[in-house]
Structures are given as structure tokens and as C-alpha cells.
Amino acid sequence: MNSIEKRAIAGVGGIFALRMIGLFMIVPVFSVYGINYTHATPFLIGLAVGIYGLGQAIFQIPMSMAADKFPRKPMIFFGLLLFALGGIVAATATDIYQVIIGRALAGSGAVSAVLMALLADVTREQVRTKAMATMGLTIATSIMLSFAIGPMMVASLGISGLFWLTAVFAVLAMVLLLIVPTPLRVLKHNLANQSIGQQLKEVLRIGDLNRLHVSIFALHLTMTAIFVIVPHQLADILGLSVRQQGLVYLPLLFVGFAIAIPFIIIAEKKRKMRQVFLSAVALMVVALLSLAVGSQFSIGLIVGLGLYFIGFNLLEATIPSWISKKAPVANKATAMGINSSSQFLGAFFGGALGGVLLSQGTLTAWAILGGIMAVALLLTFPISQPPYLTSTTMAIPKQADISAWSQQVMETDGVDEVVVMPKDGVAYLKLDKQKLTDNSRQLLSQLTETKLDI
Incomplete structure (x- = not known):
């Protein structure tokens, strides 16, 4: 990688990390502390947590389409500003409705896809998958860290303090945006003058992109459901408190990523992206079905989760890179926006499904999630190799x-x-x-x- 690419990865990765930690450190503690807000009910507490993801799903596409028409960095700054304002609204809340408004406002700053498009702009094809893999690890690590530090910090800062910290992180992310290179994208005249409708139509008619949207939906649906189900199993089977469970997630995540790295290199260098991609989806099916059989035992639970994280890291690295290769040049952010909306919709439905599955037996819960990934494998199997430029x-x-x-x-x-x-x-x-x-x-x-x- 050259110095420009390293600077871009550091800046974009830092922005992702600050946003993810600010978002997810609320999740493991809000169900306990949220009840102290005026008018709070279990439903409204759940809505306050989940409405961010719904807002992301709704606004990813319009924000991304705008980023294909206008410079990307001002769009990212605007999204981070909304994220900061949402944190301030939630931090000053005295009733649950204001928290919901704050979380919805933060969710409307949907710039994940624009960040990925910006990173794709300033990295060469030869290092694109490596750059996207770094983002995948950054995002996953940030989520795990947030689950670990949220319960630790709420005792001293309180729930409003965590929301204030979210706003501070958003401001720091704005500062980091300054170190990211500012690209000037050049398009052929016939592409630069496309209408919004033409942008969307051109992206939606590409079958392989739609298959990638299905895969990211299933990936984040199962991941979110897992983090609803697994904490209870880690407590029951391994006797771990919520605060201690991050010590399980982080090693599994890093081991999974270390194992995934050689396959990420093979996918790019040997032009085997389709094979690696489908193998990762199949591995996740195996992981979830093995959890259905063996999650009542500590070794079965750990091995199943480890296999899942290997597949998770492979897909998190290959899907954004694949979209950047396959998407029309003028509509790269639009394609990534649809993919990000699919991702957040998956997370939204995964949280709801995870809550339903908690009342089912573990065999049924894991088997249903394994079935969802198996359907995703069948739907994505016809996908062809991406173009290698x-x-x-x-x-x-x-x-x-x-x-x-x-x-x-x-x-x-x-x-x-x-x-x-x-x-x-x-x-x-x-x-x-x-x-x-x-x-x-x-x-x-x-x-x-x-x-x-x-």
C-alpha cells in the first residue's frame, strides 16, 4: 500500500470505530438503565435501541445516491453532524420519547456506505480487498469492544454520560475526516448526467449485486440474533456475566480473522472470490447447525462461534470489495447504499427474531438461523466471478x-x-x-x- 492508501484506511477506519463504539456501547446496558426514564416500557426501551438501525436502513440509499452526485466528504461530515446531534438529544433526555428521537436522529446520519465508497475511490484494485478486510475487522472489533466497555463505563458515567460520549466520538470522527485524501472523481459525460431514477434502476437490475444484498441481509440478521441468544448461553453454560463475555468474543474474533486472512488473499490474488465467498456462507451454515447440536456443551459453543466468526470475517471483507468491482462506475455509492440498507434491515429483523427465539429451545433457535443462512447460500449460489480490473x-x-x-x-x-x-x-x-x-x-x-x- 502507498502512503495515500494507508492514510485513507487509518482515517476511514478511525471514523468507523468511533461510530460503532458510540452506537453499540449503549446496547448491553440500556435494557437495565432505560427503565429509569419517564414513560419507559419494555417496548419503548427496545424501540429506543432498535430505531437507530431502522433509521440507517431508511437513509442509507438517499445519502448514498446523493454522494454519487456530489462530493463524498461533505456528505460524510453532514452525517456525522446528525450523529452528534442525536447523541446530544439523547444525553439531555428525561423521558424515553426524547431518547427515541435522539437515536432516530443519529440513525439518519447514514454514511457507512459513503465511507466505503470513499475508501474504494482512493485505493487501487490490487489492495481493495485488503482495505475492506481491515474495515471489516475494525467494525467487528469495535462492536466487541463496545459490548465490553459499555457495562464498565456506565457505572461511572451513567447512561446519559454514554450518550454524551457518543457525541464526543462523532466530533472526533469529523476531525479524522480531515486526514482522509480528498478525491476528485472523473466520469464520462453520459454517466455524469444520469437522473436519480436512472442511478437506482441501473444498480437494481444487476443480479449479482442483488445476490450480495441478500447475503449481507442474512449475515447481519444471524449476527444480531446471535448476540441476543449467546449472552444467555454464555451465562448458563460458562457462568460468565455480561461484563466477562467480551473476553470470549474478542479472542474468537481475532482467531477467526487470522484464519480468514489467507483466504482473503487467495480470493484476490488467485481470483477465487466466488469460491471463497460461497465457502464462507457454507461455513456459516455448518457453524449454526453445529451450534444447534453442540451449544449445550462449552466446547461445542466455543467451536461453533469460532467457525461463525471465520465466515463472518470473510464475508465482511469480500462483499464491499466485490460491490466496488461490480457496481457501475458512476453509481458505486448507490450500490453500497443499497447493500448497507440490506445490512441494517437484517440487523433490525435479527434483533426482533432473536427476542422471539429466546423463548424457544436452543436446538430450534440455532436450526432456524442455520436454515436462514442455507436459504441465502441457495439464492447466492448462481453468482459469477467479479470483473478483475x-x-x-x-x-x-x-x-x-x-x-x-x-x-x-x-x-x-x-x-x-x-x-x-x-x-x-x-x-x-x-x-x-x-x-x-x-x-x-x-x-x-x-x-x-x-x-x-x-
Whole structure:
């Protein structure tokens, strides 16, 4: 990775971590402390927790479509501002309805997909999966950390203090946004003038993207349901309190990620993404069905969860990378927005389903979740390999008119996408080598005033 990519991963990863911790550290404690709010009922407490995910699901698509029309970083800043305001509204609440409003306001700052699209803009195809895998680990680790630190901090800060901390994290995320490179995306003229309806239609008609949306829905439905069911099993079988359970999640997560890394490399380097993807979904089916059989025993519970986390990390790494490869160049954020909406809808329904499954036997609960992943495997099985393009970095000539220069590069045969970073003096080109001709190679070398090895 070059310095620009490292800076982008650090900045975007930090923003994701601050948002996830701010969101999820409330989850394990709110059912206990939420009852102290005026007008609180079990239903309203659950609504206060879950409405954030519903807000994310609703607003991901419009925010992402806007980010395909306008610069991405201002959209992210606006979303973080809403997240901070939501935290302040909830922190100053005295009744449960104000908390619900605050959580809904925070949820409307739905910028996860825009962040992923920004990261895709400033990373080359060759390192895209590695960058997305880093984001997957960052998100998963942040969730686990939040489950561990939320119960520890609420004793000293109180529930309102946790909401204030959410607002502080949002402000820190705004500061981190400053270190992320600011790209200038260059599109062919016929793509730049698409209407909103054309954007959405073009993305929705791509069958493989829809299969990826199904897979992320099932992934986050089962994950959320698991975190409703597993705490009770960890308490009953291993005798662990809520505060101690993070000590189980974190090692399993890191071991799962360490095992997943070689397969992530194979998926990209050996162009085996379809095989790795389908194997990960199948592994999760096996993990959930093994939990149905063996979760009454400590070793069965640990092994089943470990297998699930391996598949989880593989899908979290490959799905965003796959979307960035398959999505239309002009509508990358829109495609990621639909995927993120599917993700949060899965989490919303997973929480509700997990609550229902708590009243069922463990065999039934795990078998139902395994069945859901099995259906997802069947629906996604026809998916084809993503297109494998390549990227190269070009230095921008010092005296060049960047707008005219970048458009000239974009119109060259074989160039699929151009992302310009004026402050850094470089441009990323996504290339289809099958369409590159000797003339286009020569033209690109003339435009950069150096000989390019492409």
C-alpha cells in the first residue's frame, strides 16, 4: 500500500470505530438503565435501541445516491453532524420519547456506505480487498469492544454520560475526516448526467449485486440474533456475566480473522472470490447447525462461534470489495447504499427474531438461523466471478489544467475510472487491459509525461 492508501484506511477506519463504539456501547446496558426514564416500557426501551438501525436502513440509499452526485466528504461530515446531534438529544433526555428521537436522529446520519465508497475511490484494485478486510475487522472489533466497555463505563458515567460520549466520538470522527485524501472523481459525460431514477434502476437490475444484498441481509440478521441468544448461553453454560463475555468474543474474533486472512488473499490474488465467498456462507451454515447440536456443551459453543466468526470475517471483507468491482462506475455509492440498507434491515429483523427465539429451545433457535443462512447460500449460489480490473497511479503534470487533463485521461480507451487527488499530485486509473491498445498506452504515457508500465 502507498502512503495515500494507508492514510485513507487509518482515517476511514478511525471514523468507523468511533461510530460503532458510540452506537453499540449503549446496547448491553440500556435494557437495565432505560427503565429509569419517564414513560419507559419494555417496548419503548427496545424501540429506543432498535430505531437507530431502522433509521440507517431508511437513509442509507438517499445519502448514498446523493454522494454519487456530489462530493463524498461533505456528505460524510453532514452525517456525522446528525450523529452528534442525536447523541446530544439523547444525553439531555428525561423521558424515553426524547431518547427515541435522539437515536432516530443519529440513525439518519447514514454514511457507512459513503465511507466505503470513499475508501474504494482512493485505493487501487490490487489492495481493495485488503482495505475492506481491515474495515471489516475494525467494525467487528469495535462492536466487541463496545459490548465490553459499555457495562464498565456506565457505572461511572451513567447512561446519559454514554450518550454524551457518543457525541464526543462523532466530533472526533469529523476531525479524522480531515486526514482522509480528498478525491476528485472523473466520469464520462453520459454517466455524469444520469437522473436519480436512472442511478437506482441501473444498480437494481444487476443480479449479482442483488445476490450480495441478500447475503449481507442474512449475515447481519444471524449476527444480531446471535448476540441476543449467546449472552444467555454464555451465562448458563460458562457462568460468565455480561461484563466477562467480551473476553470470549474478542479472542474468537481475532482467531477467526487470522484464519480468514489467507483466504482473503487467495480470493484476490488467485481470483477465487466466488469460491471463497460461497465457502464462507457454507461455513456459516455448518457453524449454526453445529451450534444447534453442540451449544449445550462449552466446547461445542466455543467451536461453533469460532467457525461463525471465520465466515463472518470473510464475508465482511469480500462483499464491499466485490460491490466496488461490480457496481457501475458512476453509481458505486448507490450500490453500497443499497447493500448497507440490506445490512441494517437484517440487523433490525435479527434483533426482533432473536427476542422471539429466546423463548424457544436452543436446538430450534440455532436450526432456524442455520436454515436462514442455507436459504441465502441457495439464492447466492448462481453468482459469477467479479470483473478483475487493475489500477495504476499516475503523477499529474505540474502545469496541467486538472479538469481538462483528467477528462482527457478518462476518454482514453481502456480507462474505466479516474480518481484525482490534486493535493497529492496523483491520479488513480482503473484499467481494463483487454481494452487497452498500443495507442491508448502511448497517449497515457504522453499525458503523464513518463513511460507507464501497463
